[in-house]
Amino acid sequence: MTLRTRVGLAGGAVVFVALAIASVVVYSTVRADLARRLDESLAQTVEQSPAIAVQLKQKIERSGQAIPIDTPVDFGSTLVQFVSGPVYPGSNRAFIDVTKRDADVARGREPAYLQDAVHDGVAYRVLTAQMPGSSSNLVRVARPLSDGVDVLAALAGLLIALTALGGVAAALGARLAARRVLRPVRVLTDAVEHVTATRDLSARVDLTGRDEIGRLGRSFATMMTALDASMHAQRQLVADASHELRTPLTSLTTNLELLAEDDGLRDPEAPVLVRAAIEQAGELRSLVNDLIDLARYGEDTARAEDTRLDLVAATVVGKASSRAGAPRFESALSPCLVHVDPDAIERAVGNLVDNAVKWSPPGGRVVITVADGEFAITDEGPGIPPADVPFVFDRFYRSTQARSMPGSGLGLAIVRRVVETHGGEVAAEPLARGVRMRLRLPVVRD
Incomplete structure (x- = not known):
């Protein structure tokens, strides 16, 4: 059963x-x-019964007929029975029996009352009362209940027919209206089926309504755009990683093949080949580790906690300054609290510090500041050409002057991925001498 049919049936049922x-x-x-x-x-x-009794008496006198006074008389569709007093309980072959209550009503001891009674197979509505103007006479007025039954039966038939026809008409109308109302659902369904059949994530859904279906369509379109971008980024990452991995892997394979020859290990160049193979294996390990970190720090922030950014920076700077040949570090670290994954932020800060150390000249100076959620690091290296500034945080991007330096081109990409995942931003600012790198994170206000 289609959704449109279900909507029609639901509308008809309501x-x-x-x-x-x-x-x-x-x-x-x-x-x-x-x-x-x-x-x-x-x-x-009953109020007119005295006048009716007078008319009945005159009619009897004119006709000369002898009519028992307690015999019911027809006046249109109404039966009127007079029972002369004193009234005593007993059977009444002319109409319904006289009860003790009837006798009390005739004497004024009980009020008038209504009842349903059957006489000669006909159901009557009967009113028993004391005759107006009399202290002992009883009057009964009765009308057949069938007078209203016919009207009610006709009304019941009409109402049943209207209810049934109204339900059917409403179901058909709701089904026709559902075609237009559910058009956005059909458009969304067609788009989903198209994507399922063709794997084409570039398909778009044009839903502009402000209702729930319109919001669903816009959310679906946003999801499709994100998936398309993610798939494109994934394909680009695989392509770039394949290219970057191929060079050290080819060199490593070549050196190992040379060592595997007959005189490979006895060759005077064997130690050089071994050192080169070790260096290339290290490059591969570093590249694989960077790829793993890029994926690990990209989406998951479940381990986020309140962290002192200044203390993270102090830890990273302490490790870097202990290395041989490290530049001179100058730090101005103000207390700063951020809600982040500590390991991810330490990796991002470490990458920026390592980048500054790599490009600093011997005896150079590196200035690090932390204040109001911002970590900034300035080196005195050759700087970044203006044309390269928009791309320095891209994956595997390496400027012309950096291609001769060791590295995978993923360090700054990891920094941007980590910072943007935590709702922050990164920037590179070329200086007259060197470059300043910044990362900014939302601050936890105490």
């Missing part, structure tokens, strides 16, 4: 239930109103 409830209310109201009108007409007939 309308059917609403009409059924309304029909029950209308039927009950009409039935109660008919019963009230019937009781009122019986009460009016």
Whole structure:
């Protein structure tokens, strides 16, 4: 069953239930109103009973007929029975039996009352009362209950028909309306099926509504854009990694093949080849580690905690300054609290420090500052050409002057990935002498 059909059936069911409830209310109201009108007409007939008795007496006198006074007389659809006093309980073959309550009503000891009774197979609504103007006579007024039954039966048939037809019409109307209402869902479904069949993540969904479906369509389009970008980045990463891995792997394989020849190990150049192979294996290890870190620090921030950025910087600087040939470090570290993954931020800060150390001249100076969520490091190296500034944080990007230096081209890419994952930003600022690198993170206010 399609969604449009289900919506149609649901709409029809709601309308059917609403009409059924309304029909029950209308039927009950009409039935109660008919019963009230019937009781009122019986009460009016009782008030007119003295005049009816006079008319009946005149009619008997003119006709010369002998009619028992307690025989019910038809006045249209109303039966009127007079019981002359004193009234005693007993059977009454002309109409329903006289009870003790009837006798008390005739004497004024009980009020008038209504009842349903059956006489000669006909159901009546009967009002028993003391005859107006009399202290001992009883009058009964009755009308067949079938007078209202026919009206109620016709009303019930009409209401049932309207309820059924209304439910069917509502279901058909809802199904037709659902075609237009659910059009965005159909567009979204077609887009999903297209992506599933073709793997084309560039497909777009044009939904501009402000309702939930419009929001879903925009979220889906955003997700598709992100997936497309992610797939493109993944393919680019594989291509770049393959290119970067091929060079040291080829050199390593060549050196090992030379060592594997007959006189390879006895060759005077063997130690040189071994050292070169070790260096190339180290480059491979460094590149693989950088790729792992790029993936590990890219998305997961579940280990984030409040961390002193100044203490992280002090730790990294302490390690770097202990290395042989390290430049002169000058630090101005103000206390600063950020909510980050400590290992990831230490790796990002370490990469910036390592980059400054690599490019600093012998005896050079490296200035490091931390204040208000910003870590900045300035070196006195050759700097960055203006044309290379927009690309220094890209994966595997290496400027012309950097290609002769060791490295994988992933260090600054890892820095940007870590910082942006934590909601921060990075920047490179060329100086007259050297370059200043900055990373900024959201500060936890105490």
